[in-house]
Amino acid sequence: MGRERATLADVARRAGLSKTAASMVLNGREGTRLSAEAHQRVFAAAEELGYRPNVAARSLRTRKTATIAFVSDIVATTRFAGGLIRGALDAARERDHVLLITETQGDATFERYAIEAILDRQVDGVIYAAMATRRLAVPPAILGGSVVLLNATSPEPLPCVLPDDEGAGAMVAETLLAQGHRDRIALIGRNRQKERDPEISLAADARLRGIRRTLAAAGVALLTEGFCPEWLPEHGYAAMRTLLDRPTRPSAVICMNDRLAFGAYQALGEAGLTIPDDLSVISFDDDPIAAWLRPGLSTAALPHEQMGRRAVEVLLDGGDGGASFVPMPLRRRRSVATPAD
Amino acid sequence: MGRERATLADVARRAGLSKTAASMVLNGREGTRLSAEAHQRVFAAAEELGYRPNVAARSLRTRKTATIAFVSDIVATTRFAGGLIRGALDAARERDHVLLITETQGDATFERYAIEAILDRQVDGVIYAAMATRRLAVPPAILGGSVVLLNATSPEPLPCVLPDDEGAGAMVAETLLAQGHRDRIALIGRNRQKERDPEISLAADARLRGIRRTLAAAGVALLTEGFCPEWLPEHGYAAMRTLLDRPTRPSAVICMNDRLAFGAYQALGEAGLTIPDDLSVISFDDDPIAAWLRPGLSTAALPHEQMGRRAVEVLLDGGDGGASFVPMPLRRRRSVATPAD
DNA sequence: ATGCTCTGCTAAATCAGTTTAGCGACGTGG
DNA sequence: CCACGTCGCTAAACTGATTTAGCAGAGCAT
Numbered sequence: 001m002g003r004e005r006a007t008l009a010d011v012a013r014r015a016g017l018s019k020t021a022a023s024m025v026l027n028g029r030e031g032t033r034l035s036a037e038a039h040q041r042v043f044a045a046a047e048e049l050g051y052r053p054n055v056a057a058r059s060l061r062t063r064k065t066a067t068i069a070f071v072s073d074i075v076a077t078t079r080f081a082g083g084l085i086r087g088a089l090d091a092a093r094e095r096d097h098v099l100l101i102t103e104t105q106g107d108a109t110f111e112r113y114a115i116e117a118i119l120d121r122q123v124d125g126v127i128y129a130a131m132a133t134r135r136l137a138v139p140p141a142i143l144g145g146s147v148v149l150l151n152a153t154s155p156e157p158l159p160c161v162l163p164d165d166e167g168a169g170a171m172v173a174e175t176l177l178a179q180g181h182r183d184r185i186a187l188i189g190r191n192r193q194k195e196r197d198p199e200i201s202l203a204a205d206a207r208l209r210g211i212r213r214t215l216a217a218a219g220v221a222l223l224t225e226g227f228c229p230e231w232l233p234e235h236g237y238a239a240m241r242t243l244l245d246r247p248t249r250p251s252a253v254i255c256m257n258d259r260l261a262f263g264a265y266q267a268l269g270e271a272g273l274t275i276p277d278d279l280s281v282i283s284f285d286d287d288p289i290a291a292w293l294r295p296g297l298s299t300a301a302l303p304h305e306q307m308g309r310r311a312v313e314v315l316l317d318g319g320d321g322g323a324s325f326v327p328m329p330l331r332r333r334r335s336v337a338t339p340a341d
Numbered sequence: 342m343g344r345e346r347a348t349l350a351d352v353a354r355r356a357g358l359s360k361t362a363a364s365m366v367l368n369g370r371e372g373t374r375l376s377a378e379a380h381q382r383v384f385a386a387a388e389e390l391g392y393r394p395n396v397a398a399r400s401l402r403t404r405k406t407a408t409i410a411f412v413s414d415i416v417a418t419t420r421f422a423g424g425l426i427r428g429a430l431d432a433a434r435e436r437d438h439v440l441l442i443t444e445t446q447g448d449a450t451f452e453r454y455a456i457e458a459i460l461d462r463q464v465d466g467v468i469y470a471a472m473a474t475r476r477l478a479v480p481p482a483i484l485g486g487s488v489v490l491l492n493a494t495s496p497e498p499l500p501c502v503l504p505d506d507e508g509a510g511a512m513v514a515e516t517l518l519a520q521g522h523r524d525r526i527a528l529i530g531r532n533r534q535k536e537r538d539p540e541i542s543l544a545a546d547a548r549l550r551g552i553r554r555t556l557a558a559a560g561v562a563l564l565t566e567g568f569c570p571e572w573l574p575e576h577g578y579a580a581m582r583t584l585l586d587r588p589t590r591p592s593a594v595i596c597m598n599d600r601l602a603f604g605a606y607q608a609l610g611e612a613g614l615t616i617p618d619d620l621s622v623i624s625f626d627d628d629p630i631a632a633w634l635r636p637g638l639s640t641a642a643l644p645h646e647q648m649g650r651r652a653v654e655v656l657l658d659g660g661d662g663g664a665s666f667v668p669m670p671l672r673r674r675r676s677v678a679t680p681a682d
Numbered sequence: 683a684t685g686c687t688c689t690g691c692t693a694a695a696t697c698a699g700t701t702t703a704g705c706g707a708c709g710t711g712g
Numbered sequence: 713c714c715a716c717g718t719c720g721c722t723a724a725a726c727t728g729a730t731t732t733a734g735c736a737g738a739g740c741a742t
Contacts, residue, residue: 005460007698018722023700033720055461056401057698060727065397067441067462081423089444093451098458100408101442103430110434117439119346120396121408233633259633266635269610289630292574292600294607348728359692364730374690398728401697 006049014045072129083304091312125315135198150311159319168300168328169210181252188226189256236263251339252280258287276337296333347390355386410459413470424645432653466656476539491652500660509641509669510551522593529567530597577604592680593621599628617678637674
């Protein structure tokens with residue numbers, strides 16, 4: 001690849017200076033007493049030869065590789081991962097860094113492999129990402145360097161980047177209140193396991209807290225809460241059907257994520273009910289399907305790209321060491337309206 | 342990170358041998374005349390010190406980095422990318438390699454940046470991937486090394502990995518024929534641009550060819566073909582509505598991808614028609630929604646993971662230099678049945 | 683005893699940078 | 713005239729591996 005790359009020695013020779021001089025000029029070292037003319041000559045030579053430093057040689061000496069490891073449990077394969085990676089990629093590029101991606105798949109052997117690969121390559125930092133917002137254990141081996149948790153927290157006091165799920169819950173509830181919904185707001189997607197075990201999910205509890213806090217402040221209580229074993233369409237479908245069997249039909253339904261909402265749409269469609277005229281639906285995530293549904297689903301978007309970006313910023317520019325919450329913007333579409341009656 | 346890593350010199354010292362000896366033993370060099378005892382001592386020392394070679398130092402000398410660059414136009418951010426990356430990641434791990442990910446976003450400046458980052462790091466090979474199966478131009482700068490195109494072809498004679506869209510088209514058509522559909526098979530998703538310009542899509546034309554060839558062989562012609570400006574749900578919805586306005590209602594509809602099929606489902610739902618009793622639907626891609634739809638959508642799956650894997654295999658193990666077509670397996674769900682009348 | 687080959691191993695060069703230590707020329711103040 | 717500091721620059725060490733060239737000693741034939 002690139003058969004005859006010019007080396008620093010080539011540049012120095014052409015500039016009629018030593019490697020030392022060339023190195024210092026190209027690295028923009030302060031306090032060196034090289035003449036303006038020497039600077040000129042080095043820059044010119046580098047330019048003419050199309051010189052680019054060899055990263056391996058440099059990092060051998062400096063122990064810096066301009067490389068960030070992006071380690072995820074399984075995130076790189078999910079469609080949720082795209083934005084995370086893209087944001088990280090963008091921010092990394094802006095800081096002249098590059099991303100090394102590995103995946104542990106939640107497997108100890110793979111994790112060990114990933115860690116070794118990372119250590120062997122002396123990356124400048126590690127972004128440890130989780131697919132679902134949750135708490136996880138960071139392998140001690142990488143604690144020697146700088147680590148930022150993405151979409152995750154850990155028992156260790158590491159900087160982390162999280163979506164502001166609680167704020168999103170509040171905003172979702174407020175949106176319904178603002179439209180005039182009050183005593184007939186239902187919820188789909190309660191799940192004890194997710195709410196209780198932070199190793200499984202942090203989002204469930206946070207979203208719920210935001211919703212409850214906001215409704216309570218307005219003196220409103222949830223009409224009913226549907227439990228779901230998972231947050232998948234089929235469970236949203238089932239929960240919605242149960243909901244419709246009750247004597248009081250809700251005026252609005254909050255779904256804990258878009259996949260549940262998709263299932264709810266299916267159930268409503270079968271029941272011959274129209275969204276948002278008969279019933280408003282609002283949700284979380286901004287999965288691609290949210291925009292594809294008819295009518296479009298209003299939902300609090302997981303700011304994946306922002307989060308990926310933030311993680312790199314915290315890693316490279318230094319964060320305050322605490323948690324960094326990224327706001328979840330509400331995507332207003334047509335699934336929420338003022339109740340008819 | 343890993344503050345005091347043992348170096349080769351440490352291992353050599355502990356084994357009471359020279360660095361040369363240690364290096365040769367650890368690299369399993371043939372033809373060296375080092376005693377069995379020397380081998381033992383080196384292995385033991387390396388083990389005891391937890392020795393791992395420094396990749397930067399090694400690649401400075403050998404010009405090998407055990408790193409593959411995964412360059413994509415925009416693929417890393419799409420949910421289609423997940424599988425591609427995952428497959429590549431797995432195959433790379435099996436061969437003790439690691440993946441460096443960059444994205445060009447179709448932007449010339451970003452592309453230049455990506456190429457430079459890659460060249461600077463002396464990666465062992467490049468996987469150049471596209472989000473949509475298409476033809477693209479590979480930047481000449483990387484043609485010096487080994488390159489494999491993933492989900493793409495190029496004017497240069499480079500090895501490439503592609504999904505077998507034509508085979509998938511044939512299988513889809515065969516599936517309908519096998520269920521007894523004949524003269525009332527409709528198609529949604531014709532698109533002149535996609536079919537004609539290989540820089541936009543290779544899939545459209547290939548799928549169509551497969552469908553036509555198979556139907557023709559059975560002496561069947563398509564009932565009607567719906568054109569769509571894009572392959573998005575709204576267009577599938579519109580096309581399906583048009584289809585239902587025609588005098589003869591089709592017994593089955595082939596959609597060029599799952600998003601169109603999703604739109605078609607929506608139109609059918611509104612029209613009060615039941616899948617598959619009133620009408621069968623079959624499609625391509627195996628987007629996650631295909632499994633979430635009610636009934637589940639039968640579709641020819643894009644074998645992303647296999648493709649990513651194959652790309653690494655071709656790159657590292659050497660391919661035959663030609664195109665490598667990965668079969669698209671049919672996911673049989675409930676959207677296809679024998680026509681009622 | 684000499685020359686030769688084979689065995690088992692090592693010194694030193696090399697990769698391409700960064701960094702430390704310091705050199706010679708010049709100016710200046712005492 | 714000498715000591716000292718500053719300027720402008722460089723030689724050489726160093727990073728941690730691989731690789732080339734070759735050395736000392738043993739065994740064997742002549």
